[in-house]
Amino acid sequence: MAIPVIDFSKLDGDKRAETMAALAAGFEEWGFFQLVNTGIPDELLERVKKVCNDCYKLREQGFKESNPAVKALAEVVEKEGEGLAPKKIENMDWEDIFTLQDDLPWPSNPTAFKETMMEYRRELKKLAEKLLGVMEELLGLEEGHIKKSFSNGGDFEPFYGTKVSHYPPCPRPDLVDGLRAHTDAGGLILLFQDDRVGGLQVLRDGQWHDVQPLENAIVINTGDQIEVMSNGRYKSAWHRILATRDGNRRSIASFYNPARLATIAPATPAASTAGADYPSFVFGDYMEVYVKHKFQAKEPRFAAMATTKQ
DSSP states (O other): OOOOEEEGGGGGSTTHHHHHHHHHHIIIIISEEEEEOOSSOHHHHHHHHHHHHHHHHHHHHHHHHHOHHHHHHHHHHHHHHTTOOOOOOOSOBSOEEEEEOTTSOOOOOSTTHHHHHHHHHHHHHHHHHHHHHHHHHHHTOOTTHHHHHHTTTTTSOOEEEEEEEEEOOOSOTTSSBSEEEEOOSSSEEEEEEOSSOOOEEEEETTEEEEOOOOTTOEEEEEOHHHHHHTTTSSOOOOEEEOOOSSSOEEEEEEEEEOOTTOEEOOOSOOSSTTOOOOOOEEHHHHHHHHHHHTTSOSHHHHHHHTTOOO
């Protein structure tokens, strides 16, 4: 079963109702879907691929020499050669990452990197805010409600960051994950994933499903804060990335999140009559819990927020 693929260009045409229904199903039934024809120029996306690939080439040796997972895997394989049964590495990921934020230093090489990625981030932010508007309409919320909540009523700017990751070929993908299973902490996540090398999977009904590589598509998923604001109607989905023997997987994830001091609260009635409302809390308090328990069940994180004082 493949995750939904939705033609976003049809949102503004005579197929709007059909497209809104597809988006509603993507949010509610999967928490993950792919958008094609987003309005982001293919030419820009091709430049993004190139500068990120070129940037990793400058980082590749550092990954091989200093990444803790590389060292840990080498030790496990060495012990296996000595006759010991190999044990999967549980607390590390086979991942090279760096983050981009407007107020932090950016890579200076390759020379086209900053200009290209700033342009890309501007386009993606517009797409994120359009999707928030779609979500508000589907949930019956006032226009602008989610952004207003994320900014604490306009006191702060919502957080907007980008994580550039590569998952290089791994000699023993059975012994280490590319990225361990988790849900995302924040709001809306927009992923420009590799269109040749797979590995991303999403959990639905107890089964892992591949998020198929699709050229120049943008993968959308919702984080824990949207689950809270929708009162459980749009649940954040567990996902992971498998390490692979062949291919260097590129993954560019952008996060449209609440400001750390924003108060997050349910904005709709509970998803079922038997369900209790999700708690209200300050996002920064949630993040303090999340960073310690990212790869564990999310329900205890929500429960911990019910006991915090705002």
